Amino acid sequence: MNPSQHADSLGRLEDLPADYIAQMHALSIAPLWPQLRGLLPRGKPVRATQPFVWQYKDVRPQLMRAGELTPIEKAERRVLVLCNPGHGVDKLIATPTIYVGLQLILPGEVAPNHRHTPSAVRFVVEGSGGFTTVDGEKCPMHKGDLILTPAGLWHEHGHEGTGPVVWLDALDLPMVYAMEASYAIEGPSQIARPGLDASQTRYQRAGLVPYESLSLNARAAYPQIRYPWPDVRAALISLEKATAPGAAVQLAYVNPETGQPCLPTLGFSAQLLRQGEDFSPRRRSASSVVHVIEGHGQSEIDGVSLHWSEGDTLAVPTHAQVTHRAQNGQAFLFHVDDAPMQRALGFYQEF
Numbered sequence: 001m002n003p004s005q006h007a008d009s010l011g012r013l014e015d016l017p018a019d020y021i022a023q024m025h026a027l028s029i030a031p032l033w034p035q036l037r038g039l040l041p042r043g044k045p046v047r048a049t050q051p052f053v054w055q056y057k058d059v060r061p062q063l064m065r066a067g068e069l070t071p072i073e074k075a076e077r078r079v080l081v082l083c084n085p086g087h088g089v090d091k092l093i094a095t096p097t098i099y100v101g102l103q104l105i106l107p108g109e110v111a112p113n114h115r116h117t118p119s120a121v122r123f124v125v126e127g128s129g130g131f132t133t134v135d136g137e138k139c140p141m142h143k144g145d146l147i148l149t150p151a152g153l154w155h156e157h158g159h160e161g162t163g164p165v166v167w168l169d170a171l172d173l174p175m176v177y178a179m180e181a182s183y184a185i186e187g188p189s190q191i192a193r194p195g196l197d198a199s200q201t202r203y204q205r206a207g208l209v210p211y212e213s214l215s216l217n218a219r220a221a222y223p224q225i226r227y228p229w230p231d232v233r234a235a236l237i238s239l240e241k242a243t244a245p246g247a248a249v250q251l252a253y254v255n256p257e258t259g260q261p262c263l264p265t266l267g268f269s270a271q272l273l274r275q276g277e278d279f280s281p282r283r284r285s286a287s288s289v290v291h292v293i294e295g296h297g298q299s300e301i302d303g304v305s306l307h308w309s310e311g312d313t314l315a316v317p318t319h320a321q322v323t324h325r326a327q328n329g330q331a332f333l334f335h336v337d338d339a340p341m342q343r344a345l346g347f348y349q350e351f
Helices: 003-008 018-026 033-039 056-069 173-178 229-241 339-345
Strands: 052-054 079-081 099-105 110-116 120-126 130-134 137-141 146-149 155-159 165-171 184-186 249-252 267-273 288-301 304-308 313-316 322-337
Touching: 052 056, 052 304, 056 079, 056 099, 099 155, 130 146, 229 249, 229 267, 267 288
Parallel strands: none
Antiparallel strands: 052 313, 079 099, 099 165, 110 155, 110 184, 120 146, 120 165, 130 137, 130 155, 249 267, 267 322, 288 304, 288 313, 288 322
């Protein structure tokens, strides 16, 4: 008997006597073999996650209405969650490991101080005058900036400007919640330290770090909290000049003192797409979410064509075949993926 025939010959639950099934249920036990192929399918995982695009022009009016309907005191965090239709709106997930939401804060509002077990980042979509304070470091929020709020660090948001500020939240919440380890602790408002954040003082140039950080005892777990978009954009444009046609013009956000991913569970990168050039990354075991910072284009994900423009967000399932194409000029994308989590668990692959 060859392996494929063996796979088809596994016993079914209905093949077992009813009294035997009842006795097992009474003991809270169950036979594995009828469900084995569901848990361990051959060759490729079964995926509920669908390739999907959330268009900002459609979501934004609902987010602004949330600002009218729900004061910040009633919301704590005024967020509309991007729910992958393959999992339904009750699951509150973009992929099985990545939670993504769009958060709105209005002038004069404060999203109160707390800390929690999931790790999070904020990627600014629009507006100015917002800020996030993380363990006493006040980080201004401008379009395209990435701000980390790692697990266990105090953080709060505020708005000192005019007009709405919107950012994309990305968290490893689905994994932490599935582990029954998700919770938050509230605290009093922080007193921000004077001076600029570390992205403007300590980590201004690649390859240069404060001398004292060469001592392992002096290294902070998260030395850089904010990654300003103008710096990242300029670096991508410089990299594009030295990158061969068809190759990825993509930069990873990393811990500047270790070169490792800036969070232990999720990876982040920014990519420049050249106009009219198809880019097909290697198929990966990781799932991802892609946010459009600038530009227009189209992605084909497992045969599904999705058109996108500035502010849109896409879901990419695990093991997906992907092609991105910028149209009417170059485009800039922000990627969130669960590759660091998969690497730590020992099964990350590229095909």
